[in-house]
Amino acid sequence: MWESSDLSAILTSANWAVYQPGTTEPAAAEPCTGQLGCPASSHVGSVYDVLESDKWYEKPPQHWTRGNILEWISHHVEESQFDARALDLASCSMDGPTLCQLSRDALLSTFGSLGERLFQNLLELKAQYGEGDLKMTCDFFDSLFEGYPEILNVSGGDSSYGLLTSDERSDVCSYAQNGVKMFGDMTPSSDNGYESGRTSPGSLDNSITGALGFRNPNSPSSLGSDSDQDLTEEPFPNDTEGELKRRRGRPKKRSLGTEPVRGKKNKYAARGTHLWEFIRDILVHPEQNNGLMKWEDRREGVFKFLKSEAVAKLWGQRKRNSSMNYEKLSRAMRYYYKRQILERVDGRRLVYKFGKNSSGWRDREVGFYGD
DNA sequence: CTAGACTTTCCTGATT
C-alpha cells in the first residue's frame, strides 16, 4: 500500500521542479500547452531533449524510469483524486518498456479505476512520441541510462495535463486526442477579474490542478502552493517559511484556539482563481471530478453540486482556507447572479446555471480554441 | 493613494 509519505515524497519531487521560480525548466518555461499535450515535435526532434529530460512528460513512455513512472502515476492519482492507499507501491515499480507492454486489462487489474485513465494516457503518449521513430535513438539512450542511471535523477512530474478535453460524452479516449489543443484556452481570457490562466503554464497548472486537488507540496515559490493533504478538515498547515497569505474577505471573528497566522509573504496563492472558474473546471472534467458535481444540462450550462461540502472543502483547499464551507461558497456563488456569470435556477437546490458572462464551459470552448 | 472588483465572513429570515 502507498503510505501517505510515499505519495507525498513523490509528489514533492514531482512538483518541485515545476514550481521552481528560478529553475523553470522547459516544463514551465516552454509553453508546451501542458504536459501530456506537449507537442511531440518539440521533444522528439532532438536526441538532446531526451538526454536532458528527466521528466516523464518530456520523453516517451518507453524511456521512463521507475521514478518517472511513479511520478506519472502520482500525477494521475492527484488529478483524479484517486485514493492512492488502494495502490500497491510494488506494482508500480517497473520500467518504461515493461509499462508499455501492459495491456489495458493488466492496468485495470493493477490500478483499478485509475487503470483506464493510465491506459488512455499511455496510449496517447505513445502515439504522441511515435512508437517507432525514435526507437533506435531511444534504444541507444536506454543503454546509456542503463549505464548511468544518475542521469535520470528523480524530479519532474508535473501538472496539468488533466485539463484535457471533456465533453461529457467524450471519455478519456477523446480527451487524449484533444488534450494537446486544450491548454491554450483552458481558461478564458475574457475574465473580468484578475487575469486568469494564461499567465504561464504554471499558473494554469495551478488553476486546474489546484482545482482538482493536485497539490503542490513544499513549493518554495509559493505561487499557489496548496498543502492540505486531502479533503478532510485540516487546520492550517504549519508553514515554516512561507506563512499563509492573508485571505481575502472579512476576517473571521477570533476563533477559540486558532490564532490567526500572521502573514508576511504575501504571495498570490489565489491569483488567477475565481470561484466560478474553479467550478467550471471541475465540471468540464467529469472524469476527474469524482462525482462532486454534474451537469444537469450541459447545453444550457445548468449544473448541480452533488457533494456541496466536498466542493467547498476543495475550494478552501485551493484558497488555503480550511474554514470554507458550502454556505460561504454559495454566498459567493450568489454574488455571481448580479454579474451574470451565473443565472438563478429557481426551486432547485444546489443547482446553478452559467450565465452569459461566463465562458469556457461549452463544448466548443472546451474542445477547441476559443470563442 | 484611491476606487473598484472580488471574496470571505456573519447574520437574519425564508424555504424546502
Added chain:
DNA sequence: AAATCAGGAAAGTCTA
C-alpha cells in the same frame, strides 16, 4: 430539524 437559499453589511486583498 437540517440544509439551502437570499441578501445585506462589513472588511480585507488585489489590480488598475
